[in-house]
Amino acid sequence: MSRRAEIGSAHAALLSAVILMAGAFLLSSDSPQTPGKSPNTRKLLSRRGSFGTLALATCNEFGALACPASSASGEISTDDCRLDDGSYVDLIQFQGTAGQTVTIDMTSNAFDTYLYLLNPTPAVVASNDDFGDSTNSRITFTLTASGTWTVGATSLLANQFGAYALTIQCTAGTATTPTPTPTVVPPPPTFTPVPGPCTANATTLCLNNGRFRVQANYSTPAGQAGPGMAVEETTDTGLFWFFTSNNIEVIVKVVNACTFTAAPRYWVFAGGLTNVQVVLTVTDTQTETVRTYRNPQNTAFAPIQDTNAFATCP
Numbered sequence: 001m002s003r004r005a006e007i008g009s010a011h012a013a014l015l016s017a018v019i020l021m022a023g024a025f026l027l028s029s030d031s032p033q034t035p036g037k038s039p040n041t042r043k044l045l046s047r048r049g050s051f052g053t054l055a056l057a058t059c060n061e062f063g064a065l066a067c068p069a070s071s072a073s074g075e076i077s078t079d080d081c082r083l084d085d086g087s088y089v090d091l092i093q094f095q096g097t098a099g100q101t102v103t104i105d106m107t108s109n110a111f112d113t114y115l116y117l118l119n120p121t122p123a124v125v126a127s128n129d130d131f132g133d134s135t136n137s138r139i140t141f142t143l144t145a146s147g148t149w150t151v152g153a154t155s156l157l158a159n160q161f162g163a164y165a166l167t168i169q170c171t172a173g174t175a176t177t178p179t180p181t182p183t184v185v186p187p188p189p190t191f192t193p194v195p196g197p198c199t200a201n202a203t204t205l206c207l208n209n210g211r212f213r214v215q216a217n218y219s220t221p222a223g224q225a226g227p228g229m230a231v232e233e234t235t236d237t238g239l240f241w242f243f244t245s246n247n248i249e250v251i252v253k254v255v256n257a258c259t260f261t262a263a264p265r266y267w268v269f270a271g272g273l274t275n276v277q278v279v280l281t282v283t284d285t286q287t288e289t290v291r292t293y294r295n296p297q298n299t300a301f302a303p304i305q306d307t308n309a310f311a312t313c314p
């Protein structure tokens with residue numbers, strides 16, 4: 001599906017206080033090869049607490065799936081609960097047993113799908129944008145608890161509607177050997193490296209000796225969207241503006257911390273002066289490792305201080 005939104009009126013950026021957002025830090029295992037999607041969004045998406053402001057109890061309509069295998073269909077519409085990035089979500093529940101591995105697929109011809117999986121707490125434990133050569137979504141997850149699990153079926157972007165289909169397949173559970181819950185799921189290196197140096201241009205920063213490619217995409221509640229315009233400040237630090245060049249929205253730096261013997265890493269730090277949706281993509285061009293950071297729509301840009309960003313030293 002096209003990610004290009006309708007052009008609407010400009011949305012003024014908000015100079016906002018720093019707000020630490022609660023919620024799990026998630027990494028989805030998106031395919032890098034989805035045709036028709038911009039490079040900035042086809043890789044690993046992270047959503048920080050995007051389910052945060054939605055209390056499931058306020059959503060009074062729940063669909064159902066059942067192990068060991070079942071399917072369901074639904075429609076994303078304005079009647080559904082809404083996430084804090086402006087996308088609407090259907091909630092579909094199933095009974096799971098600790099140790100079971102479930103595979104959930106969401107497909108749609110109407111919009112670019114996005115899947116969440118919430119544990120019985122409920123807390124988001126997995127998410128996925130794209131699976132395979134499509135914009136459809138798949139989550140494969142080994143359940144860490146027995147009880148009522150919830151699937152959040154939504155769209156990648158706000159205000160996308162239409163029909164979709166869901167399927168679930170489950171292995172037999174072994175309740176006595178639950179898998180520990182990881183706090184951070186590392187991004188799997190599932191794509192073929194494409195060697196090539198970073199080339200700076202109007203929308204691309206090349207930071208830390210030109211090794212790291214940094215790009216930003218934004219979208220507003222009114223539908224205005226596009227790439228952030230890059231301004232290099234130092235060899236390690238750059239800026240992006242969205243609307244006018246005198247109005248900076250995001251500052252980002254990539255820091256060489258390879259001398260930290262306990263955990264040699266390249267760090268990614270970023271700050272935002274905006275509350276519109278931002279997808280910030282940082283690529284290590286030597287390894288083609290990608291980290292993507294997403295600020296949800298209508299949300300004060302949370303500080304990014306990722307000291308585990310790239311374990312690709314030297």
Ligand SMILES: [Ca+2]
Nearest residue numbers: 075076080090
């Ligand atoms: Ca619905």
Ligand SMILES: [Ca+2]
Nearest residue numbers: 113129130135
């Ligand atoms: Ca998708």
